[in-house]
Every structure is written in C-alpha cells, then in structure tokens.
Amino acid sequence: MSRIAYLAGPDVFLPDAAGMAARKIALCAAYGITGIAPFNPGLDFSQPPSLLWRQIYKDDVAMMHKADIIIANLTPFRGASADAGTLVELGWFLGTGKPAYGYSNNAENFAARSQAQMAALPDELPGTAVEDFGLADNLMVEGALDGGLILPPDGVSRPFESLEIFELCLQRLTARGDSPRLP
Amino acid sequence: MSRIAYLAGPDVFLPDAAGMAARKIALCAAYGITGIAPFNPGLDFSQPPSLLWRQIYKDDVAMMHKADIIIANLTPFRGASADAGTLVELGWFLGTGKPAYGYSNNAENFAARSQAQMAALPDELPGTAVEDFGLADNLMVEGALDGGLILPPDGVSRPFESLEIFELCLQRLTARGDSPRLP
Numbered sequence: 001m002s003r004i005a006y007l008a009g010p011d012v013f014l015p016d017a018a019g020m021a022a023r024k025i026a027l028c029a030a031y032g033i034t035g036i037a038p039f040n041p042g043l044d045f046s047q048p049p050s051l052l053w054r055q056i057y058k059d060d061v062a063m064m065h066k067a068d069i070i071i072a073n074l075t076p077f078r079g080a081s082a083d084a085g086t087l088v089e090l091g092w093f094l095g096t097g098k099p100a101y102g103y104s105n106n107a108e109n110f111a112a113r114s115q116a117q118m119a120a121l122p123d124e125l126p127g128t129a130v131e132d133f134g135l136a137d138n139l140m141v142e143g144a145l146d147g148g149l150i151l152p153p154d155g156v157s158r159p160f161e162s163l164e165i166f167e168l169c170l171q172r173l174t175a176r177g178d179s180p181r182l183p
Numbered sequence: 184m185s186r187i188a189y190l191a192g193p194d195v196f197l198p199d200a201a202g203m204a205a206r207k208i209a210l211c212a213a214y215g216i217t218g219i220a221p222f223n224p225g226l227d228f229s230q231p232p233s234l235l236w237r238q239i240y241k242d243d244v245a246m247m248h249k250a251d252i253i254i255a256n257l258t259p260f261r262g263a264s265a266d267a268g269t270l271v272e273l274g275w276f277l278g279t280g281k282p283a284y285g286y287s288n289n290a291e292n293f294a295a296r297s298q299a300q301m302a303a304l305p306d307e308l309p310g311t312a313v314e315d316f317g318l319a320d321n322l323m324v325e326g327a328l329d330g331g332l333i334l335p336p337d338g339v340s341r342p343f344e345s346l347e348i349f350e351l352c353l354q355r356l357t358a359r360g361d362s363p364r365l366p
Contacts, residue, residue, distance in 0.1 A: 049316040080261045141268070
C-alpha cells in the first residue's frame with residue numbers, strides 16, 4: 001500500500017497555496033506516495049479567529065495521525081530558521097517515531113543566516129552565541145530528520161516556490177534514483 | 184515523586200547559560216519540580232563539529248525521554264517565532280503525549296512581529312500571507328501547549344533574561360497560586 005506523506009511547510013502562506021499543494025501531491029503520486037497537505041479549502045472562514053485556529057490545529061493533527069511519514073519544507077521563513085508550525089510538526093513525527101524527511105531550497109548555512117538576521121533585527125540581549133556546526137538549521141532540526149536535511153546539491157539556493165529539491169527528497173526517500181516512473 | 188521538567192529554550196545561547204540553567208532549576212525546586220536543562224558542562228568541545236552536534240542532539244533526546252513534561256521558553260528568537268530547536272522539542276512532547284508547557288517574555292502578537300520581520304528582511308516571495316489569529320506565535324505552537332502560551336499578564340514584554348513569566352508558568356502548572364512553598 002502506498003505510504004501517506006504529510007506535506008508540512010509554509011507553503012500554506014503562499015498566494016497560490018492550493019496550486020502548490022496540488023503540484024506537490026501530483027509529484028508524490030509519481031513516486032508512489034500519497035501526499036496530504038494541510039490546506040483545507042472546505043474550512044469555514046466565517047468562524048471567529050479563536051475557533052478557526054483551533055479547527056485548523058485539530059485538522060492538521062488528525063492529518064498527521066493518518067500519515068506514515070512527514071516531508072517538511074524547511075526552507076527558512078521569516079527568520080534564520082524554518083517555519084515555526086512546520087518545526088512543531090517535525091518534532092511530532094520524531095516523538096511518535098514515524099520517519100521524518102525534510103528539505104530546504106536555501107543553500108546558505110545557519111550561522112550565516114543567523115548573522116544576517118542579527119544585523120537586520122539585533123537580538124534584544126547582546127552577546128548570545130550563534131550555533132555554528134556548518135549545518136543548514138538548528139541541530140535539533142537536522143537531528144530529527146531521517147537522512148538529514150536535503151539541500152541544493154550544487155550549493156545554489158532555489159526560488160522559494162521551486163519543487164526541484166522537494167523532488168530530490170522524494171527520490172532519496174523512495175531510493176529510486178532518477179527514474180521514478182519506472183518499475 | 185517529583186515531576187521531571189525538561190527546560191527547553193534558547194537560554195543555552197545566553198552568555199551566562201550555566202547561570203540561567205541553575206536559576207531555573209532552583210525555581211523549579213521551589214515548586215516541587217525537578218528541572219533538567221539541555222546545558223551540559225561536561226561536553227567534549229574538542230570533538231569535530233560533525234560529532235559534537237550529534238552528541239548534543241543525542242544528549243538532548245535522552246533528557247527528553249527522562250522528562251515527564253517540557254517547560255519551553257518560547258520567547259521569539261532571531262525571527263518572528265520561537266527558537267527552532269525548542270519548537271522541534273515542543274513537537275516531540277506533543278507526539279509522545281507528555282504534557283507541554285511554554286511561556287514567552289514577549290507581549291507583542293505574532294502578526295505584528297511577522298510584519299516587523301518582513302520590513303527588516305523582506306520575504307523572498309512577495310504576497311505571502313501573515314497568520315493573524317491574535318495569537319503570540321504560529322497556531323501549531325499555541326495548540327501544542329497544555330494551557331496555552333503563558334504571556335506577560337499586563338501586556339508588557341519582559342527582558343529576555345527575566346524569569347518572572349517562567350515562574351508564572353510554574354505556578355500555573357503546579358496550580359499552587361502564589362504560595363509555592365506552602366504544603
């Protein structure tokens with residue numbers, strides 16, 4: 001039976017979130033994986049915000065329970081690190097023992113991004129340490145991932161909406177190399 | 184028996200990380216909780232970075248296994264959201280079903296911080312949505328927490344190193360009100 005992958009990421013904040021979810025689900029299918037995305041077009045947006053966010057949370061957790069694996073878009077989002085919600089979801093998979101895969105379109109390392117962030121918006125408290133292990137994000141992110149964080153292999157960042165590194169992640173996790181559609 | 188609390192947070196990056204860990208552990212003890220902090224003074228820093236970060240990861244996960252609950256410092260860190268490693272750890276507790284508590288010294292809401300972040304370092308892709316449910320961080324963070332994110336009750340942000348809101352969190356989770364040392 002086809003593995004179900006929870007497609008976590010800040011993709012839900014994109015102007016064309018629905019299109020992105022559809023493209024990812026189609027790519028998953030080409031690799032024999034059933035993708036499910038935390039994008040619910042049936043959500044009742046007329047609810048008060050305090051009910052709406054709880055509904056989204058409940059829906060997302062239910063989807064994670066249904067999934068066998070997570071494929072997380074860990075491209076940095078509004079700061080030196082990946083999207084906050086995606087990181088909580090990544091940790092959830094680690095805690096449940098379900099395999100976790102992740103990728104980032106950004107080729108810069110975490111220490112360099114942290115320095116850029118501190119230059120743009122200085123830490124409130126000066127003198128804090130910058131984690132520098134040559135990794136692409138905080139060590140807990142890298143450690144939580146089966147096979148490590150998948151990055152642009154040529155060291156060149158891809159645009160935020162590119163699915164090239166997402167597909168590379170699919171190739172790695174299905175271990176089918178470059179011919180996903182062959183038996 | 185005393186509950187063991189994993190004291191997650193970017194506190195490890197503070198200039199006096201050891202002192203902060205000691206102060207938090209002492210406060211926990213006053214509330215009948217055994218605090219354990221991901222700060223290991225015995226770590227062998229002469230290891231190559233690629234071994235060192237794996238050792239820290241392994242030590243942190245082992246500590247989380249030993250803990251009954253997490254108390255996460257979710258004060259924003261180098262971006263609109265909380266520290267990346269702390270968020271993965273929060274998700275881990277959610278996934279394992281162990282209770283998760285968290286606080287933030289920052290009283291500003293997530294949407295306002297996200298806008299400030301985008302002004303300082305614009306999103307690579309314009310037109311992305313800003314999550315605005317009146318919450319203090321991404322909805323997955325708030326949803327993961329038993330009792331929600333504990334914030335400055337007067338709406339005034341505290342300095343990063345203040346332990347006032349951490350102590351408020353201890354009071355809430357022990358439900359002892361303001362007299363922790365009384366039976």
